[in-house]
Amino acid sequence: MSKVTVLGAGAWGSTMAQVLSDAGNHVLVWGRNQEIVNEINTSHTNRKYLDENVLPLGLSATTNLSEAFEYSNIYVLAVPAQTLRENLKSWKPLVDSDATYISTLKGIEVSTLSRMTEIVHEEMNTENVALITGPNLATELILRQPAGAVAAAPTKILAEKTLKLFATPYYRVYTSTDVLGCELAGAIKSVIALAVGISIGMGFGENTQAMLITRGLNEVARLCAAHGADPLSAAGLAGMGDLVASCGSPLSRNRTFGEVLGRSGSMAVAREHVAKTVEGVASSNAVLEIAHRVGVEVPVIEAVADVVAGTISPSDALDRLMEITTRAENFIR
Ligand SMILES: NC(=O)c1ccc[n+]([C@@H]2O[C@H](COP(=O)([O-])OP(=O)(O)OC[C@H]3O[C@@H](n4cnc5c(N)ncnc54)[C@H](O)[C@@H]3O)[C@@H](O)[C@H]2O)c1
Numbered sequence: 149m150s151k152v153t154v155l156g157a158g159a160w161g162s163t164m165a166q167v168l169s170d171a172g173n174h175v176l177v178w179g180r181n182q183e184i185v186n187e188i189n190t191s192h193t194n195r196k197y198l199d200e201n202v203l204p205l206g207l208s209a210t211t212n213l214s215e216a217f218e219y220s221n222i223y224v225l226a227v228p229a230q231t232l233r234e235n236l237k238s239w240k241p242l243v244d245s246d247a248t249y250i251s252t253l254k255g256i257e258v259s260t261l262s263r264m265t266e267i268v269h270e271e272m273n274t275e276n277v278a279l280i281t282g283p284n285l286a287t288e289l290i291l292r293q294p295a296g297a298v299a300a301a302p303t304k305i306l307a308e309k310t311l312k313l314f315a316t317p318y319y320r321v322y323t324s325t326d327v328l329g330c331e332l333a334g335a336i337k338s339v340i341a342l343a344v345g346i347s348i349g350m351g352f353g354e355n356t357q358a359m360l361i362t363r364g365l366n367e368v369a370r371l372c373a374a375h376g377a378d379p380l381s382a383a384g385l386a387g388m389g390d391l392v393a394s395c396g397s398p399l400s401r402n403r404t405f406g407e408v409l410g411r412s413g414s415m416a417v418a419r420e421h422v423a424k425t426v427e428g429v430a431s432s433n434a435v436l437e438i439a440h441r442v443g444v445e446v447p448v449i450e451a452v453a454d455v456v457a458g459t460i461s462p463s464d465a466l467d468r469l470m471e472i473t474t475r476a477e478n479f480i481r
């Protein structure tokens with residue numbers, strides 16, 4: 149049993165806090181919104197993000213950063229990817245120098261093309277950084293529906309420590325030392341879920357979705373291989389698992405955003421409809437640039453990045469994808 153601080157009181161921070169609490173840890177959640185923090189402490193709910201679900205009664209929350217960082221030296225990060233660096237900079241004077249950081253984020257920083265664990269390395273000057281990722285929709289996991297995840301860390305010891313922190317009878321956590329592959333897979337699936345959503349919004353069915361998911365998986369594997377990560381991470385929970393969950397579920401915010409975008413053709417309408425963190429929107433162009441840097445073709449990701457940027461319509465993007473000359477269907481090329 150450990151003491152753990154969860155940083156972020158949105159859908160995922162609150163869900164991770166419940167899992168950690170169910171796993172026997174003492175948990176304090178930090179959030180910046182006083183009303184939400186009060187609600188967690190008094191009625192044990194977070195209605196804005198998690199409807200009427202009742203959180204564990206032992207779970208408490210604070211807006212006070214000093215309290216949050218004094219509480220423990222295990223910090224679970226659950227803020228949006230694009231704010232992580234500025235958050236870490238402002239938290240740095242308060243953190244324990246021996247702290248362990250566990251990222252739960254699925255995005256790429258637009259301004260630097262950094263992965264989330266890279267940002268923690270850079271800003272906090274530590275190697276003690278793990279991540280937990282996989283097919284985990286908050287709205288299902290908060291109901292304690294059975295789910296699996298992968299805890300990835302640079303060392304087996306840290307990956308095992310992360311597994312032990314999170315594992316519960318309903319949350320099966322596997323380990324990996326392929327941080328790069330698992331983290332890239334998590335960021336890319338957000339983009340592929342947008343692509344699938346767009347196709348649904350345009351009125352297409354399962355064949356189109358299956359093609360996008362499978363070719364998207366291929367893009368994950370090729371990007372992993374080109375970066376020296378294990379391409380087989382693409383076939384695990386972080387890759388295929390998360391593609392299945394996010395692309396297959398109307399609960400995915402990325403897929404839902406894509407659906408509205410595909411139907412309306414308007415980013416503004418989609419933003420209004422899904423006013424929560426949609427990592428694939430910010431990250432699509434960053435993932436594309438990462439791919440271009442290593443010379444990997446990623447046509448599905450490129451189509452999404454162009455639609456999000458407004459340089460091509462959803463239907464022209466799909467036409468473009470369908471016109472690409474097909475080749476042998478190798479998993480990694
Ligand atoms: N929701 C899920 O099902 C799920 C599952 C796995 C991973 N994730 C990942 O978790 C991360 C967070 O997503 P979420 O679902 O909790 O999003 P959310 O929109 O539900 O909540 C985001 C939280 O971050 C806070 N926030 C926004 N800007 C901030 C800032 N500048 N500084 C500090 N806090 C800020 C918000 O107030 C809110 O509490 C994302 O990277 C997402 O990919 C989400």
Ligand SMILES: O=P(O)(O)OC[C@H](O)CO
Nearest residue numbers: 282283284285400401402
């Ligand atoms: O709602 P999404 O699209 O951010 O997906 C949530 C989780 O990442 C699914 O594993």
